[in-house]
Amino acid sequence: MSTSRRGFLKGILGTGAAGAAAATLPGCAPDIDPAPVTDVTASAAGTVDLLVTRYPDLEPVGGAITVRVPGQPTPLLIAHTKNEGASDDFSTVSSICTHVGCPLGFDGKDVVCPCHLSRFSPKDGSVLHRPATVALRSFQTTYNAGTRVVSVNVLGGDSNFPSAVDGVVTLPFSEFPDLRNNGGLVTGTPPGYGNAIFVSRQQDGTLSAVDSICTHQQCPVEFDSAKDDLFCPCHGSTFTLEGAVTQGPATLPLKKFTVTETPDAVVVSGVR
Ligand code: FES
Ligand code: FES
Structure with a gap:
C-alpha cells in the first residue's frame, strides 16, 4: 500500500493483540477457559505445521490450542471448526484479547474471552461481541485431510x-x-x-x-x-x-x- 498522509485511511491493518499470558482473572466466566498452550516452531519459510493427531485438545471438532512461536509477538489460537461443506476446517487468530489482554478460549463456535466475554470470529478475528472493539489478527491456515496436517503461515504479508x-x-x-x-x-x-x-x-x-x-x-x-x-x-x-x-x-x-x-x-x- 502506498499513500500520502493526507489521503490515508485509518483502520487498514490486520489486527492482533498480546500481553503477558495471564492466568484466568477474577470475575472470569467459569465455563470458558483459555485454550491450552503449547510451544511450536516455524519453518524458515514461516509456516507452522502441526500433525493434528498429536494434539488431543485440537483433534476434535470444537477443539483449540494456543501455540507460542519463537519470534511471534503474540501466541496464536488454532481452532478446529467445520466449514460449510461440513468437512474439517481450521482457523488461526492471535490469542490475546484486544480489550485488556486476557488469553482467549474457544467455545466450539466463537473465540471467547473469559474475562469480560468479548467474542471474536475464528475465521477473520472480527469482533462479534463487545467490550473489545478491535479485531484479532488472523493468519492464513490450511488443512490437508490426507496427512492431517494443519499449516499456519505466521509470516504472510500483502x-x-x-x-x-x-x-x-x-x-x-x-x-x-x-x-x-x-x-x-x-x-x-x-x-x-x-x-x-x-x-x-x-x-x-x-x-x-x-x-x-x-x-x-x-x-x-x-x-x-x-x-x-x-x-x-x-x-x-x-x-x-x-x-x-x-x-x-x-x-x-x-x-x-x-x-x-x-x-x-x-x-x-x-x-x-
Ligand atoms: S496495546 Fe497499544 S496501548 Fe495497549
Ligand atoms: S480482556 Fe477480553 S473482554 Fe476484557
Missing part, C-alpha cells in the same frame, strides 16, 4: 507489497512515489516478516521506518491522518512516525528499522 529478503525490504520509487516527497508515507506487510511496517519521509527529508506492533500489549498501531502520528486502538497509546511514544500507556518506542535510499528506491533493513 501480496502487492515487497517481501523481506534476508531482512531487507526494497521500495522502488517507481512503485512508491510518495516516498520521494517530504510528508510521504507508505505502509504494508512484507511477506516473510508478517507485521505491517510504516515507512515515511519527514518534512526535513529524512527517512524513517518503524514496526506496527504497539509496545504496550502488541496491538497493531494505525496511522492517524488528523494528527499525523501512529495511534494504538487498543488502549490509546500514540507514537510519532519515527516511533517515539507521545502518549501512554506504552512506555517504549516502536521498533525502528534502518533506512537508506538509492537513486531508485528506499531500502529498509533489519526487517526480521
